[in-house]
Amino acid sequence: MFIDSAGKTEKLFYVEREEAAYDEVTALPEEYLQLILPYAGVFFETDESCDIISQHKQLGPFSFWIQEVYAHTDIVLCPYTPYHIWALHFMYDASLEVELYKDSSFTLQERECNLFSLESDLHKVPMVAGQKLLSCHINIIPEEFRELALLHPKLSRLAALQSQGVTGPLNQSPYHINPVCNFLLESMLSCRHINIPAEVFLLRCCLNLFYNFAQQDLQLPLVVTDILHRDQFSELFKFMIQKPYKNFTIPELAWMFDLSVKDLTEGFLKLYSVPIHHFIRMIKMMMVFELLTEKATPLSTIANAAGYGSWQNMDRVFKSYYGCELEELRRAM
Numbered sequence: 001m002f003i004d005s006a007g008k009t010e011k012l013f014y015v016e017r018e019e020a021a022y023d024e025v026t027a028l029p030e031e032y033l034q035l036i037l038p039y040a041g042v043f044f045e046t047d048e049s050c051d052i053i054s055q056h057k058q059l060g061p062f063s064f065w066i067q068e069v070y071a072h073t074d075i076v077l078c079p080y081t082p083y084h085i086w087a088l089h090f091m092y093d094a095s096l097e098v099e100l101y102k103d104s105s106f107t108l109q110e111r112e113c114n115l116f117s118l119e120s121d122l123h124k125v126p127m128v129a130g131q132k133l134l135s136c137h138i139n140i141i142p143e144e145f146r147e148l149a150l151l152h153p154k155l156s157r158l159a160a161l162q163s164q165g166v167t168g169p170l171n172q173s174p175y176h177i178n179p180v181c182n183f184l185l186e187s188m189l190s191c192r193h194i195n196i197p198a199e200v201f202l203l204r205c206c207l208n209l210f211y212n213f214a215q216q217d218l219q220l221p222l223v224v225t226d227i228l229h230r231d232q233f234s235e236l237f238k239f240m241i242q243k244p245y246k247n248f249t250i251p252e253l254a255w256m257f258d259l260s261v262k263d264l265t266e267g268f269l270k271l272y273s274v275p276i277h278h279f280i281r282m283i284k285m286m287m288v289f290e291l292l293t294e295k296a297t298p299l300s301t302i303a304n305a306a307g308y309g310s311w312q313n314m315d316r317v318f319k320s321y322y323g324c325e326l327e328e329l330r331r332a333m
Contacts, residue, residue: 009049011052013052014080015137016081017082025042035055037055037057042054043055043056050069050070059199062138064138064202065137069132069133074126079118079123081118081120083141084120085117085142086145091110092135094131095108096125097125108135111177113174113176113181114174115171117167117170118167121166136188136189155210155214183241200324250276287306291305292329298311
């Protein structure tokens with residue numbers, strides 16, 4: 001903790017760490033215990049100026065963080081990473097001005113996401129007394145991201161982006177936390193799994209978030225007025241999320257929501273940055289994942305509920321999606 005020339009407390013704020021020496025959860029005040037995720041390690045810091053809660057989970061090449069800061073007085077956060085990373089960052093609850101360098105700043109707007117290249121420099125983020133910061137970010141070493149893109153070609157366009165040796169966003173303009181991103185992040189923040197099941201589930205969510213951002217990067221700038229039938233799409237999205245067990249073809253969904261197949265497929269991709277058939281598979285696989293926790297439920301029953309002809313067919317899709325077999329994952333639960 002330092003005091004700057006304006007008399008504000010400066011707080012070192014780790015966005016990545018070299019060692020995961022987590023704090024004991026018992027060190028947290030009781031009012032924060034409800035925020036703790038069962039799968040995450042916790043770092044907690046408190047003094048008269050602010051409280052900082054950072055929760056972390058390593059997921060293969062991804063380093064997933066949920067960070068909350070409660071400013072008791074006017075402070076200056078100093079974000080820091082010990083080495084160069086890329087960070088897919090999702091901002092909630094606040095809009096903050098980041099002083100990157102003396103002649104460079106960036107505004108973190110609420111409900112926006114950016115892919116940052118973060119050098120091992122100290123930057124400044126002023127916060128006023130009573131302000132709260134809540135953000136999620138997925139960190140990855142750039143070289144590991146390029147290796148990941150070899151396995152997942154949808155990420156190759158992002159992997160080709162070049163860092164300039166300074167901290168800043170790699171995307172030309174901020175993108176939105178659209179309903180698909182929000183659904184994935186809420187699923188991660190409500191995940192009650194631990195150990196291997198948590199790693200399998202959360203890793204795929206991270207990958208899907210990068211897929212979504214890559215699609216936004218490909219299709220933007222998006223003119224909102226280009227999207228017709230927004231009310232139908234909103235109702236369609238709600239229907240699909242609430243009833244993943246329903247099995248409808250894309251022409252059937254188009255008929256149900258008074259859309260042409262062309263309007264449905266093109267509009268869904270523009271609005272949600274994922275092809276509708278990919279989204280259907282995503283919510284089906286997430287449903288199957290949760291049904292596996294009921295160990296008394298036969299795999300054949302789950303396959304029937306998810307619309308697969310047999311549990312073996314479902315197993316092939318599941319393994320392609322999550323990287324492990326149904327029975328393998330069920331044994332780990």
